[in-house]
């Protein structure tokens with residue numbers, strides 16, 4: 134039994150049929166990437182899993198239990214932690230307060246302090262800026278904060294939505310370094326990316342989504358050598 | 371850019387608005403100078419106006435917190451908030467009256483030394499008023515506003531006005547339309563004098579209690595986990611839910627806190643003005659709303675400053691600005707002054723005194 138099992142998910146925005154029967158699985162300790170172009174339904178998939186949108190049909194099982202009817206905050210408390218597209222840091226709160234809110238549903242003070250130290254280790258930049266309002270951080274720093282805030286929840290599965298979007302190449306490398314580190318530490322990750330090249334390098338397996346449907350799924354290595362992927366998503370001739 | 375070019379760019383309404391603003395300012399300054407030179411009022415009397423303004427203003431500020439917190443979290447004006455205040459004051463009246471008859475507030479009481487029994491009595495009144503106002507505020511959210519979450523913004527606004535009438539006439543039905551006079555608390559009757567200046571004890575008690583409550587609320591919101599959850603929900607409900615924050619519960623807590631502040635304000639109002647009736651929430655409600663706008667709605671320290679400022683302005687203003695211009699009994703114009711100020715802020719500085727604390731830079 135996989136840690137996260139998604140079966141035949143149909144999600145709508147009004148009359149727009151955004152997900153047309155998505156099925157995917159994430160095993161414990163795996164990094165799985167979901168790649169696809171703009172508007173394919175990547176964010177919608179994550180939002181459906183984390184409970185921000187209700188699907189009309191389908192099942193989502195986490196550790197074997199159906200979570201589809203739970204409100205978003207309970208799904209988050211269960212350990213399914215979604216780092217949303219566009220960072221969504223709390224601008225009026227400081228960096229450290231944002232991180233503390235990440236641990237909102239936890240009560241183990243000592244462990245929270247350890248995790249805070251760990252996040253500062255992964256992102257030394259955040260430590261320098263800990264007292265600064267997050268609204269005044271640069272885009273890259275906000276991305277680090279969003280990821281750090283997600284980690285503060287001690288996720289059992291981490292849903293990352295385009296962590297490299299809009300970042301300079303150096304920062305993209307840094308973010309993917311962190312994803313690799315998390316992978317080595319045993320964190321389970323479902324990674325949504327347009328940067329297929331980088332995503333397939335860190336992932337164990339990958340799914341390809343097109344207009345709301347999964348069109349391909351395979352090992353990351355195999356996908357890297359797939360002719361269609363090379364042409365459409367990797368920009369190779 | 372040359373001066374003439376700049377002048378050409380101004381449109382007519384802006385020019386007219388600035389002329390009106392300038393004229394008002396001119397008359398305010400002129401009036402103030404004349405009033406002071408005329409010397410009708412002694413420094414002690416000016417001081418009285420000022421102190422009265424502070425205590426009145428701190429009551430506005432407490433009520434304003436309810437408007438501003440609800441606005442911060444739901445982006446709606448809870449126009450029924452004045453009635454939350456009224457319910458606390460009017461319901462608690464019956465308890466206060468009963469306690470008074472048993473001598474809790476004077477030295478004939480059965481409860482021993484006056485100080486102790488008065489203190490006990492007041493604390494009970496505060497607790498009961500807080501409970502009632504909180505309950506009304508929370509029910510209001512649950513019954514009137516929650517079902518409309520996500521509706522266009524005009525809808526909950528109209529509902530709020532409806533809820534306001536509903537509560538007024540419920541109070542009238544329950545308690546009648548009499549003007550109830552709150553008991554006179556013996557210990558609050560005196561005045562404290564130093565030199566030529568004197569302050570009524572009740573005014574000190576009102577201002578100190580209100581300011582202590584405000585500081586407490588501010589610290590609660592800034593320092594506690596629940597307080598930070600309120601700030602997070604106010605900023606981004608979805609992101610807050612992703613942190614595991616129960617958004618609905620946080621909204622209820624916000625209403626409850628606003629209600630609690632209104633409950634405290636109700637008793638402070640009752641001991642200062644010693645009256646309560648079903649319509650009493652209307653004017654303080656609108657004044658508190660003015661105070662919230664003045665300070666920058668959605669902003670907690672803003673509501674506190676706005677309330678104090680409005681109280682002082684309203685108390686000193688009529689005499690200071692108008693008496694010198696030869697206008698008779700200017701005190702009757704105090705509401706005019708308050709609401710003129712509301713209109714002026716909305717025109718010249720819609721973000722209020724403090725304005726946005728921070729530009730919401732979203733990369």
Ligand SMILES: Nc1ncnc2c1ncn2[C@@H]1O[C@H](COP(=O)(O)OP(=O)(O)OP(=O)(O)O)[C@@H](O)[C@H]1O
Pocket residue numbers: 146149151169170171172173174175176177178218327
């Ligand atoms: N709030 C919404 N209301 C209506 N339609 C929406 C909404 N959000 C997304 N959609 C539509 O659903 C489809 C999938 O959107 P989604 O955000 O999941 O795409 P995506 O794969 O994340 O794209 P991107 O890479 O650009 O972020 C798109 O056609 C989009 O227009």
Ligand SMILES: [Mg+2]
Pocket residue numbers: 175176177218294
């Ligand atoms: Mg997206």
